[in-house]
Amino acid sequence: MMKIGPEDNLLHVAPLFHSAQLNLFMITGTLLGGLHVIHKDFNPVQVLNDIEKYKISLFFAVPTMYNFLLQVPNSDNFDLSSVKRCGYGAAPMPVALLDKVVSK
Secondary structure (H helix, E strand, C coil): CCCCCCEEEEEEECCCHHHHHHHHHHHHHHHCEEEEEEECCCCCCHHHHHHHHHHHEEEECCCCHHHHHHCCCCCHHCCCCCEEEEEEECCCCCCCHHHHHHHH
């Protein structure tokens, strides 16, 4: 469903014991030869920096994390054009938040 391939660069910010982060993204990305960037802690500015630096193409986070990313001052200055697919889970995603994330 996520169409993960060897060309993908995946950023992991959710705990790796989370089923979606581990089973859908980490294991699948590893088996298919994708590049992994793993954060120990969630820091919104570091996430945006690493999306730009490593040209992250696939990203998974919980809705609260997306909300924090949108609150980063000057977030429009980061080049996030490499992101092709995003996933979310662990909580409902409010439609208004989803609309804001998609418009970025």
